[in-house]
Amino acid sequence: MSESVIEKVDSEGIVRLTINRPKALNALNSDVLSALETHLTELENQTNLRAVLITGAGEKSFVAGADITEMRDKTPEEARAFASQALRTIQRLETLPVPVVALVNGFCLGGGCELALACDWAVASDNAVFGQPEVLLGVIPGFGGTQRLPRRVGPAMAIDLVTTGRKIDAKEALRIGLVNRVMPQAELESYVEELTQQLKGNGPQSVRGAKQAVHDGMDQDLDSALALETSLFALCFAGEEQKEGMSAFIEKRKANF
Numbered sequence: 001m002s003e004s005v006i007e008k009v010d011s012e013g014i015v016r017l018t019i020n021r022p023k024a025l026n027a028l029n030s031d032v033l034s035a036l037e038t039h040l041t042e043l044e045n046q047t048n049l050r051a052v053l054i055t056g057a058g059e060k061s062f063v064a065g066a067d068i069t070e071m072r073d074k075t076p077e078e079a080r081a082f083a084s085q086a087l088r089t090i091q092r093l094e095t096l097p098v099p100v101v102a103l104v105n106g107f108c109l110g111g112g113c114e115l116a117l118a119c120d121w122a123v124a125s126d127n128a129v130f131g132q133p134e135v136l137l138g139v140i141p142g143f144g145g146t147q148r149l150p151r152r153v154g155p156a157m158a159i160d161l162v163t164t165g166r167k168i169d170a171k172e173a174l175r176i177g178l179v180n181r182v183m184p185q186a187e188l189e190s191y192v193e194e195l196t197q198q199l200k201g202n203g204p205q206s207v208r209g210a211k212q213a214v215h216d217g218m219d220q221d222l223d224s225a226l227a228l229e230t231s232l233f234a235l236c237f238a239g240e241e242q243k244e245g246m247s248a249f250i251e252k253r254k255a256n257f
């Protein structure tokens with residue numbers, strides 16, 4: 001039986017997706033994108049979902065980009081279809097209702113960096129390498145990089161990265177705000193376990209609401225975004241979670257969500 005290009009492990013609502021093409025440094029081809037989209041469709045409907053982790057198989061690479069071998073002979077129409085498939089899939093990852101964590105364990109280049117940019121968290125090992133090297137291949141980023149990168153790190157740094165194609169190390173990625181944390185590779189797993197347990201300990205609806213407020217608000221003017229926050233805040237008082245969280249505080253005990 002052939003190995004799956006995406007491995008999925010579900011541990012009580014913490015779902016880990018591993019892109020499994022280590023021989024090609026987990027480059028994204030059509031098969032990976034289709035498999036990822038199938039998993040995301042399932043996750044969108046999973047009611048007990050608390051957080052999603054996405055990573056690459058092996059110790060060398062998260063994702064070394066879109067698959068150059070598959071792309072080389074594409075016509076403009078085929079390139080557009082490929083980019084549309086990737087954009088749609090990456091957007092579905094971004095809009096999952098729970099926090100999505102990129103566990104960046106090595107090369108995070110091109111489409112890989114664009115995948116990480118669509119995640120809420122990026123936690124990187126200290127050997128991780130980031131970049132948008134598309135201009136070295138005669139193309140531009142096609143999976144959202146020219147739009148999400150400036151929103152994450154600001155337009156000046158984004159222009160630097162997408163026009164030079166230079167690679168940066170994990171330390172610089174942390175400094176410019178591309179990633180949230182950098183860990184020695186040996187400590188990456190335990191840190192991510194701690195992070196997901198922390199997320200899991202919080203009110204599930206509150207975590208979803210907080211993510212929604214940030215994401216939806218970013219696309220709106222400040223007044224509309226603040227109104228959105230007010231609505232989502234008020235909505236918290238319609239459920240049990242707020243009652244339990246505040247009662248637990250007053251009764252000096254741990255909330256049981």
Ligand code: DAK
Pocket residue numbers: 023024025027064065066067068069079080082083107109110111112133134137139140141142143
């Ligand atoms: N695609 C396909 N295969 C790849 C790959 C990739 N992106 N990256 C690595 N590999 C394969 C290598 O070919 C090699 O395969 P074999 O020769 O063993 O068969 C194997 O992985 C191991 O790689 P290396 O031997 O090169 O390993 P090294 O440690 O020496 O170097 C490296 C690691 C990550 C520095 C190097 O592999 C590298 O530079 N890889 C390419 C990185 C890159 O340029 N990524 C960006 C790809 S472009 C679009 C527009 C643009 C895009 C998409 C759509 N539209 C408008 C449609 C572009 C997106 C991109 O991501």
